Amino acid sequence: MSTTTARPTGTSTTTVFQEEVVTRPAARYALAFGRIVIGWIFLWAFVDKLFGLGYATPAERAWINGGTPAQGYIGGAEGPFAGFFQSVFQNPFGDILFMVGLLGIGLAMTLGIGLKVAAVSGTLLMVFMWMTQIPWVIGGNNPVTTSHWVEAALLIIAATTLAGDTAGLGRPWGRIVGNSWLR
Numbered sequence: 001m002s003t004t005t006a007r008p009t010g011t012s013t014t015t016v017f018q019e020e021v022v023t024r025p026a027a028r029y030a031l032a033f034g035r036i037v038i039g040w041i042f043l044w045a046f047v048d049k050l051f052g053l054g055y056a057t058p059a060e061r062a063w064i065n066g067g068t069p070a071q072g073y074i075g076g077a078e079g080p081f082a083g084f085f086q087s088v089f090q091n092p093f094g095d096i097l098f099m100v101g102l103l104g105i106g107l108a109m110t111l112g113i114g115l116k117v118a119a120v121s122g123t124l125l126m127v128f129m130w131m132t133q134i135p136w137v138i139g140g141n142n143p144v145t146t147s148h149w150v151e152a153a154l155l156i157i158a159a160t161t162l163a164g165d166t167a168g169l170g171r172p173w174g175r176i177v178g179n180s181w182l183r
């Protein structure tokens with residue numbers, strides 16, 4: 001019979017790496033793939049809104065052409081909280097915050113560093129976006145969940161499983177920052 005002693009969170013001076021959290025290599029690569037995919041979703045949204053590549057954002061509404069990326073989304077909000085979010089974020093500050101958020105979350109997830117901060121800020125962004133378009137109020141395919149929930153789940157899963165350690169810069173980053181919130 002063997003016993004293990006649990007380390008209290010945040011009190012260890014030893015940095016935890018992914019192999020201690022996820023023991024199977026195939027699972028680590030699957031988590032890394034999910035991390036990179038969700039990172040690319042955020043990075044692509046940033047690039048498309050910045051340059052107006054014609055996918056979700058036409059060139060004339062690109063941020064570099066004077067477009068308003070956050071205002072475009074929030075302006076079309078219909079949910080019960082739409083008025084609140086429009087009053088707070090439908091301005092140039094809202095655009096800057098939105099674009100910096102997309103870039104930061106996308107880079108963190110793609111590179112595998114700063115996953116905790118990216119997961120918290122990205123989940124908050126997804127909750128806000130969901131609140132502006134609550135499906136049971138405005139209609140949709142599912143009365144409760146939207147893709148925002150899936151995106152938030154991928155962000156949280158990547159951070160809690162240290163998915164940046166595999167196929168990313170999480171391991172060297174972890175040596176620098178330890179188990180801090182910057183991990």
